[in-house]
Structures are given as C-alpha cells and as structure tokens.
Amino acid sequence: MRCQDFTAHATELMEGALDWRQRLAMRLHLAICDACRGFLRQMRDAVSLVGIVPPPPPPPEVEAEVLRRLSDAGPAP
Numbered sequence: 001m002r003c004q005d006f007t008a009h010a011t012e013l014m015e016g017a018l019d020w021r022q023r024l025a026m027r028l029h030l031a032i033c034d035a036c037r038g039f040l041r042q043m044r045d046a047v048s049l050v051g052i053v054p055p056p057p058p059p060p061e062v063e064a065e066v067l068r069r070l071s072d073a074g075p076a077p
C-alpha cells in the first residue's frame with residue numbers, strides 16, 4: 001500500500017466501511033508511515049471539530065412562536 005492508497009481510503013477506514021483485509025493493510029501502512037499517521041489524526045480532529053451530526057431543527061411550536069412574535073412586533077422602525 002502506498003500513501004495515495006491510504007489517503008484514498010482513510011474516510012472509509014474511519015466509517016468502518018472496509019473489510020478486514022483492507023483494514024489490515026491500512027494498519028500495516030500506519031505502522032510504518034508517520035505521514036499517514038499525521039494525516040489520519042488531522043482527519044479525526046477535523047471530524048470532531050465539524051461534528052458528524054448536525055444540530056436538530058427547532059420543534060414546530062418554537063418556530064411558530066418566533067414567527068408570531070415577529071409579526072406582533074410589526075415592521076421595523
């Protein structure tokens with residue numbers, strides 16, 4: 001495995017989408033390659049910063065209340 005192969009499959013590795021043979025090849029490469037260890041760490045950091053799950057939308061009653069208050073307030077001066 002080369003670094004190009006590793007980076008091409010790094011996302012799948014993190015998602016657990018690879019079979020055991022591919023995971024083993026990735027792990028063997030990580031064991032010998034500092035550059036790809038750094039790459040994987042950066043990807044993990046990026047994922048934890050961005051977050052995988054988007055925040056939930058507000059419940060409909062909250063949205064309705066906000067809209068009602070906005071219309072009660074009338075047009076901006």
Ligand SMILES: [Zn+2]
Nearest residue numbers: 003006033036
């Ligand atoms: Zn590498």
